[in-house]
């Protein structure tokens with residue numbers, strides 16, 4: 001397996017300004033999501049392996065606890081993310097998720113596609129090509145395609161790609177931004193298992209999606225049973241340095257786990273998943289937003305009681321050294337996200 005570390009932060013910075021400048025608004029939005037999360041049933045078994053969770057919590061942040069599974073090492077939030085919770089988050093017209101990722105113009109859409117999603121596609125292409133696979137001959141399906149960035153990026157790289165997505169407004173946006181034929185189609189959350197089981201795509205991609213699927217084990221099982229699916233590419237949140245940052249900055253919006261992510265993979269639970277489902281890891285790309293989170297948390301917290309020049313000095317430090325600091329975290333296996341390409345042994 002090949003492992004790649006790091007990704008320059010500068011390219012991402014403009015898109016994250018929202019988190020820097022609008023902490024109050026984000027916190028308010030997050031508080032509503034958190035309140036709903038805390039009304040969900042208590043999680044008793046591990047999200048990934050169903051083993052009963054330990055009594056003692058591992059880390060607490062934003063008012064709820066996380067438990068580390070003794071069997072597989074997965075990090076589990078205190079409550080379940082139910083279908084009802086997810087519908088409120090992602091599907092209903094009043095769901096706020098599309099607000100967060102809203103784009104107002106084709107130019108912005110293309111810019112985000114190029115900076116954030118094309119590198120992911122290039123990583124898939126390079127990793128598959130290294131194993132001698134003809135990437136142009138494969139069919140790609142992006143599951144949880146959102147506003148279509150990943151599909152747009154794959155088509156830019158001349159891959160035969162389409163997507164499925166549960167939010168109708170986001171599907172409409174995707175199909176406006178991406179030239180015909182229809183790029184993304186609407187599906188219901190209850191369709192995901194069937195899609196994983198029967199879709200005739202060679203490669204399934206899940207960008208920030210697996211962690212939101214209530215019946216995750218059933219979906220993973222379905223993928224292993226689908227003879228068409230040869231590869232899966234996914235990014236998921238990880239047990240990370242950011243968990244510590246969020247635990248000590250409760251007044252700052254929690255991008256990583258605080259609001260929306262209710263469980264996270266660890267190096268151990270990833271291994272467990274590969275082994276248990278017959279996924280052979282081909283390539284990993286480890287880069288996180290941990291230093292960005294630290295930078296933002298410090299800046300938001302300093303705002304109240306610091307001279308502007310002092311803030312400037314701290315900001316300059318992060319701007320100049322952020323990538324180097326993050327690379328240390330990535331190489332230590334503590335990045336807030338991981339991207340993985342696996343081969344489906346069942347295919």
Ligand SMILES: [Zn+2]
Nearest residue numbers: 046049069072
């Ligand atoms: Zn477990």
